[in-house]
Amino acid sequence: MKTIATIFFIFFIGTAAQAQNNTTDVKVVTIETSIVTETAKELKMETKNEVVRLYKFKNARIKKALSFTTKRNKAKMA
Template identity: 60%
Template sequence: MKTIIATIFIIFISFTAQAQKTTNEVKVETVEMSIVTETTNEVKANTTTEIARLYKFKNSRIKRDLNFLTKANKPKMA
């Protein structure tokens, strides 16, 4: 009985939803734009110079920090 009432209710709701008055289609205003055939490329020349550092000495700070050893890297005696 409960399922019959539920199906009738669903069918009734679907028919009333279809019977609603539909709205008219809304027309969209289009905008015409011209095609650009010429393009200009601007290149800005930056005159900044960047400095690259060269470390001549073996014990420089950067090389020493990059070649660090941890306790796990040391060999252990069995």
């Protein structure tokens, strides 16, 4: 009895879903725009004087920072 009721319920839901009329057409409003073909190019020439540090060796500041030693870095005799 339970299976018959389940099949009837599924059949009823399926036919109710197909019986709906969704035939409304949505019209899209189009807007016409013009194409711009002229482009203006402007170049701004600015001179900047900046000071740059020049190191003799590559990554000199990094190597100096990584090569620090502390008092406890020394080897001890056991």
